Amino acid sequence: MAKETLTITDNRTGKQYEIPVEEGGVIRAAALRDIKTSADDFGLMSYDPSFTNTASCRSRITYIDGDKGILRYRGYPIEELAEKSNYLEVAYLIVKGELPDRGHYAAWEGNIKTHTMIHENIKKFMEGFRYDAHPMGMLVSTIGALSTFYPEAAQITDLESRRLQTRRLIGKVPTLAAFAYRHTRGLPYVYPQNDLSYTGNFLSMLFRMAERDYQPNPVLEHALDVLFILHADHEQNCSANAMRSVGSSQVDPYSAVAAATAALYGPLHGGANEAVIRMLVEIGSPKNVPGFIKDVKAGKRRLMGFGHRVYKNYDPRAKIVKKIAYDVFKVTGLNPLIDISLELEKIALEDDYFVSRKLYPNVDFYTGVTYQAMGFPMTMFPVLFAIPRTSGWMAQWAEMVRDPEQKIARPRQVYVGEQTRRWTPLEQRPEPTMREDAVSDEI
Ligand code: CMC
Numbered sequence: 415m416a417k418e419t420l421t422i423t424d425n426r427t428g429k430q431y432e433i434p435v436e437e438g439g440v441i442r443a444a445a446l447r448d449i450k451t452s453a454d455d456f457g458l459m460s461y462d463p464s465f466t467n468t469a470s471c472r473s474r475i476t477y478i479d480g481d482k483g484i485l486r487y488r489g490y491p492i493e494e495l496a497e498k499s500n501y502l503e504v505a506y507l508i509v510k511g512e513l514p515d516r517g518h519y520a521a522w523e524g525n526i527k528t529h530t531m532i533h534e535n536i537k538k539f540m541e542g543f544r545y546d547a548h549p550m551g552m553l554v555s556t557i558g559a560l561s562t563f564y565p566e567a568a569q570i571t572d573l574e575s576r577r578l579q580t581r582r583l584i585g586k587v588p589t590l591a592a593f594a595y596r597h598t599r600g601l602p603y604v605y606p607q608n609d610l611s612y613t614g615n616f617l618s619m620l621f622r623m624a625e626r627d628y629q630p631n632p633v634l635e636h637a638l639d640v641l642f643i644l645h646a647d648h649e650q651n652c653s654a655n656a657m658r659s660v661g662s663s664q665v666d667p668y669s670a671v672a673a674a675t676a677a678l679y680g681p682l683h684g685g686a687n688e689a690v691i692r693m694l695v696e697i698g699s700p701k702n703v704p705g706f707i708k709d710v711k712a713g714k715r716r717l718m719g720f721g722h723r724v725y726k727n728y729d730p731r732a733k734i735v736k737k738i739a740y741d742v743f744k745v746t747g748l749n750p751l752i753d754i755s756l757e758l759e760k761i762a763l764e765d766d767y768f769v770s771r772k773l774y775p776n777v778d779f780y781t782g783v784t785y786q787a788m789g790f791p792m793t794m795f796p797v798l799f800a801i802p803r804t805s806g807w808m809a810q811w812a813e814m815v816r817d818p819e820q821k822i823a824r825p826r827q828v829y830v831g832e833q834t835r836r837w838t839p840l841e842q843r844p845e846p847t848m849r850e851d852a853v854s855d856e857i
Contacts, residue, residue, distance in 0.1 A: 426451050440469060459826050465650075466723070471658065471817065475508060475809050476649040483727035487647060488512070496734050501642035502526060502612050505584055505805035508647050509812070523612075529585030530606035530615065532593075533563050537603060540593050549594035550679045550796045556590045557583075558672030567666040570815055579667045580808045587804045588612070591797045592619030598793070613639045616801070621789070633745045634788055637738050638798075641784070644731040644777060645799050647806030649724075653677040653684070657807040658814045659823040667811055674807045675800050681718075684796040684803075686778040687785070690719040691751065691792050694783070700757040707758070711767045719755075719779030720762060726772035735780040742787050749787040755780065 420433045420441060433445045447457035462468045477486045485492040488507050495504055499513075506514045506522050514522055539559055543552050561567060564582065569575040593603045596619075604619045610630065617630040617638065648654070656677035661670040678684035697706050709715045722729060743749065759775055762768040785795050814820050 424449050476647045478724050480724035480726050483730050485730050492730055496640050496643050501639045504643045504646050508805050508809045525581045526585045527608040529582045530589055532586055532589050540597055548793050552594035553797055554672050554675045561666045561668035576812055583804050587801050588616040591801055595620055595794055637742050640738055642802035645802040654810045657811050661811045662823040671807055678800055684799040686718055687782040687795040688792045690778055691782040693718045694751040694754045697754050700753050703757040707761050721773040722776045728774045729776040731777040732775040732779055739780050739784040742784050746787040749783045751783050
């Protein structure tokens with residue numbers, strides 16, 4: 415029978431090493447340290463900028479097969495969850511590992527709703543932002559500020575404390591997000607209304623004006639709920655990695671979620687849906703699509719909402735969002751930008767540049783047009799991503815805290831800078847003091 419090992423010959427020394435192959439295709443990078451040229455040699459290490467081929471953890475939360483376009487939470491296909499479940503149930507599944515029974519679901523829903531209020535001082539803190547502050551910037555800051563209200567959250571090894579902070583965060587993030595939106599509009603904040611669903615309450619906190627009895631549109635409420643399910647977790651993406659990496663310092667989870675939210679803010683991650691709309695507006699009409707694609711192929715532009723580090727096939731979430739978009743348009747009227755999206759998708763999926771690089775629409779390609787039709791300004795798009803992703807971040811964080819193999823995250827580097835140099839006093843340094851390229855290194 416074939417052995418589950420890898421034999422490495424070090425041609426520098428002629429020595430052979432046998433390294434175990436685990437889980438059907440994983441080697442431990444630390445095993446390379448035994449490969450040395452002498453006793454005082456550091457040993458080999460692997461170089462993997464941006465972790466394109468390095469697993470940082472073992473996880474039981476989300477499974478992705480990027481080649482086949484498969485996404486499952488705790489073993490359940492995303493398509494089935496999007497069709498049959500609701501966001502709060504999926505959040506329970508992601509955080510706890512199992513679907514809840516009726517009793518546990520009722521308790522979970524009650525627990526989350528108990529924590530939708532925020533301290534009045536957080537409201538005052540929010541008021542301190544400029545009128546045109548980006549709501550994602552406000553969200554990052556206010557989530558971070560929550561840690562000062564719950565100092566006991568620093569007890570990260572205490573299971574009950576972890577559970578409480580998880581409920582608080584899932585409960586409070588929609589309130590912070592809605593307050594940030596109302597702030598940008600100069601509107602009074604709307605307090606949570608707990609007889610509404612999780613997404614219904616969020617819509618109420620966003621859009622309620624002077625109605626005595628605000629009732630969210632059920633189609634939009636359901637569409638937002640499905641979008642929340644699709645965004646709940648996505649294994650070791652940039653923000654989950656930030657959550658784990660910052661959390662590995664044993665900081666409280668509010669600070670780690672603030673860091674994860676900041677990671678999500680970037681245009682290559684959660685900010686991509688905003689970038690998609692800006693791109694569609696700039697293209698302006700389906701007739702301008704071929705010219706835009708030409709610029710993309712010439713390397714002058716990126717087709718935002720296309721491509722993914724893991725999916726080398728159609729992102730399964732994008733398929734669901736495309737359908738949801740049309741449900742929303744039935745209520746709101748068609749977003750005219752959809753015609754440009756469809757033309758971009760059609761041309762790109764037939765073009766060898768995109769086909770050969772396996773670039774397909776990702777989740778962000780159709781979310782922007784959907785959110786825009788629902789009345790959300792572009793600056794709210796990444797915020798709408800952060801709300802449901804909070805359950806994923808908390809599950810990733812709890813898994814990391816409980817994992818005995820995890821330590822403080824601390825990658826190695828390959829040092830390519832100067833070796834030891836002698837310091838000279840300022841007046842004795844020759845002009846110019848630094849090389850041009852050294853100056854640009856620092857910028
Ligand atoms: N438009 C044009 N070319 C692209 C694109 C794109 N959107 N994405 C990748 N490529 C090209 C890239 O230029 C490179 O070509 P070459 O081999 O000739 O140099 C090749 O495809 C591989 O790209 P990469 O940048 O090495 O791939 P990556 O895995 O580092 O990047 C990505 C993944 C998502 C950052 C990238 O595809 C991208 O920038 N997409 C647009 C932004 C976007 O939609 N982001 C949302 C991601 S999904 C939501 C989330 O998880 O947050």
